[in-house]
Amino acid sequence: QQQVKQSPQSLIVQKGGISIINCAYENTAFDYFPWYQQFPGKGPALLIAIRPDVSEKKEGRFTISFNKSAKQFSLHIMDSQPGDSATYFCAATNRITGNQFYFGTGTSLTVIP
Amino acid sequence: DGGITQSPKYLFRKEGQNVTLSCEQNLNHDAMYWYRQDPGQGLRLIYYSQIVNDFQKGDIAEGYSVSREKKESFPLTVTSAQKNPTAFYLCASSRLDWNEQFFGPGTRLTVL
Numbered sequence: 333q334q335q336v337k338q339s340p341q342s343l344i345v346q347k348g349g350i351s352i353i354n355c356a357y358e359n360t361a362f363d364y365f366p367w368y369q370q371f372p373g374k375g376p377a378l379l380i381a382i383r384p385d386v387s388e389k390k391e392g393r394f395t396i397s398f399n400k401s402a403k404q405f406s407l408h409i410m411d412s413q414p415g416d417s418a419t420y421f422c423a424a425t426n427r428i429t430g431n432q433f434y435f436g437t438g439t440s441l442t443v444i445p
Numbered sequence: 446d447g448g449i450t451q452s453p454k455y456l457f458r459k460e461g462q463n464v465t466l467s468c469e470q471n472l473n474h475d476a477m478y479w480y481r482q483d484p485g486q487g488l489r490l491i492y493y494s495q496i497v498n499d500f501q502k503g504d505i506a507e508g509y510s511v512s513r514e515k516k517e518s519f520p521l522t523v524t525s526a527q528k529n530p531t532a533f534y535l536c537a538s539s540r541l542d543w544n545e546q547f548f549g550p551g552t553r554l555t556v557l
Binding site: 338376377421433435438 | 451486
């Protein structure tokens with residue numbers, strides 16, 4: 333079963349708009365939630381990550397919002413640019429037993445000029 | 446220049462053949478991982494290793510084998526028992542005391 337559920341599967345946004353990708357998890361033992369960005373034919377690269385002791389983390393145009401009670405977290409890309417066009421994966425793991433990351437199914441983002 | 450290298454970038458295999466994918470890291474990471482990526486299914490863990498000469502199965506280990514004879518290297522063999530091996534394979538590594546995983550550029554395997 334999918335430990336982390338991600339939506340939408342694909343997203344098209346105009347340049348300058350806000351891109352929002354959502355993830356939900358079930359395992360309350362998860363305590364580290366990274367987002368990865370992947371360009372075609374490349375490996376994923378860490379974009380931003382959050383721990384559940386904060387509700388929001390911002391790095392430049394990228395923000396993670398975290399709702400512990402709802403077991404949901406989301407990635408917001410402000411002022412989306414064509415260079416942001418990529419596939420985004422959310423993930424979850426437990427830092428103590430952090431052997432295994434559980435990844436969402438990915439969101440293909442296209443930012444049109 | 447530290448990082449993870451995977452080779453080859455593209456690999457073609459005939460049905461019934463075993464094939465080995467290479468993964469090397471010079472980040473001095475203890476843990477290494479192999480993932481399989483298929484369209485619409487995200488990344489699924491095949492095997493991982495936290496120490497030399499030891500490794501554990503992930504969610505989809507059937508039809509795959511690994512070895513960890515050196516800290517820097519974690520090769521993956523796709524055996525003929527893997528029924529649907531065509532996929533993009535990603536290797537990753539991490540420190541044991543920190544969760545961030547660093548990924549290699551991937552190998553695309555196609556079975557002809």
